[in-house]
Amino acid sequence: MDAIAVYDDGDSPELIDVPRPTPAAGEALVRVLRVGVDGTDHEVIAGEHGVSPAEDDYLVLGHEAVGVVEDPNGTEFTEGELVVPMVRRPPGPDNEYFERGEADMAPTGQYHERGIVGAHGYMSEYFTSPAEYLVSIPESVAEYGFLVEPVSITEKALEHAIASRSAFEWTPESSLVLGNGSLGLLTLAMLGSRTERTYCLGRRDRPDPTIDIIESLGATYIDSRQTPVSSVSDRYEPMDLVYEATGHAPHAFETVEALAPNGVGALLGVPGTHEFEIDGGALHEELVLHNKALVGTVNSGRTHFERAVETLQSLPEWLLDDLVTDVVGVDAFERAFSDDDHTIKTAVEF
């Protein structure tokens, strides 16, 4: 069957032929409909992140998938049921995090991530998965079902950020998303129902499709070239919640300055080594005297996927249409990996 993979010694995705998988006991066979592309895929392709399965010298890409059950193989699913697969899998038996349904809390080395670390992804005509890692979705979100995974990432991040503020009365009114990529824009839309005023930071010139989406959502666009994160509080307003989705490390620390008293910054970027000077004393003091928190989160668990299915149904149709700028067939798969100013979110359709 067709699959899109990157070889360990390659630097771009290739269309390859691999055997169609056979479901083991407890696994269903899923026919892939669409697989989204995100920043992690680009990092995997560039060799900055990710590991191929031990037995292969290539990695089938893709971790944001939607498919249809082709063979339930005795699982709880029915033939034709729409499903979204979760990303993490246990690398061996007796994994406490997976056993209690919190794979997203497993530390490095205690998980594989399909399409990223140690296990093939979903960018192929079929995949198999244990039933416990498949989430059923309704027909109404089939078209954009590949967005369930990124939305679930934000469901988890917001859950953890809100939990960190649960020891006192906290009613966030303002929120700021750092980054106007597809995850940032989805998050901005999700925050629109949680905070009265939303802001999104980027570094694009108008006219720009992401700025159009930001403003159509009723949010304020902040150009980081004119207003650095550390000045947002003065120039606009202090933010009760900041969602960092850039992976630009200085932003994680400037977030402390952007926050309102008692606010929380949810960190999601994975920047790697980046040395710089900070006024660590002032940041430390500000965290303490104004009861601020920084919460890092990664991946997402089943409850986040289930909530994401609900959330996706509540997002406006125009947003999803504008956000997904290209859905390409396998024959034109290269286009899904282009990364220009007109591209927001792409997917490959099988």
Add this chain to the structure above:
Amino acid sequence: MDAIAVYDDGDSPELIDVPRPTPAAGEALVRVLRVGVDGTDHEVIAGEHGVSPAEDDYLVLGHEAVGVVEDPNGTEFTEGELVVPMVRRPPGPDNEYFERGEADMAPTGQYHERGIVGAHGYMSEYFTSPAEYLVSIPESVAEYGFLVEPVSITEKALEHAIASRSAFEWTPESSLVLGNGSLGLLTLAMLGSRTERTYCLGRRDRPDPTIDIIESLGATYIDSRQTPVSSVSDRYEPMDLVYEATGHAPHAFETVEALAPNGVGALLGVPGTHEFEIDGGALHEELVLHNKALVGTVNSGRTHFERAVETLQSLPEWLLDDLVTDVVGVDAFERAFSDDDHTIKTAVEF
């Protein structure tokens, strides 16, 4: 009446004579028994922190007090009842934080702190207080009742730290206290019932009374001159919870490295400007990939004071006896402000 104060143009505490206060409606008159001295008092004396009341050129010191109600003045208290006063007061009417009992969450400018910012402290023969800022304590903790306030600081910090981990299953087994001052040692004792293995970091040579207390509590002493915070994880073990009570800003950032996956660092120090270089990218990535959190907290609310009264009753008598190295009368008050290697915690007795 006698009071111990620092003048705006002075640099050491002085015994002064001030009028005995008269309770207003809703206030009780409290006769002071003992008032503890802590690092904040030393900062106030050194002029690094604190503001005198607008109408005076001096500040009566002390925010850790225990007293006895001399005149209930129509409040819920009875004559002879033992009380501990809370620290913050509203600087004006209509303060939402005070109205909902969360004065500790009020931002700068929206509170006075008795003995620290904008209001006289408790280091005098008598003070008055609205009944709502007094917490009743049993006779059994009268002697060390001035420790209720510092213990309440940790009650709040642990509450917020634990809340930040409440979105998943978190069972902390190891904890590390940065700083072997009196607050650090009290916290170490409190963590002994919450985590199986406790550690305390300092920079003292043996023999040392704080190291003796650390080891009597069954904790492990870590000498920061041999093992910096960033190496604790490798040398000892990764910590599920780190409690920062040093005010040394680099420690706040090194805490990220000391934490185990899914761990939380509670920050309490107030260092002021301190610039240094960090590998912000590595710290940012570590926060994210291992779901770590940093939570700053300051001050404490009524529930924390009430919990602290319970906690204080549960701490071993030997600990309090060893921790409180000196209780001096007013005539020898200067001794309560000495700060040598034999001094852990002192109090002035009226």
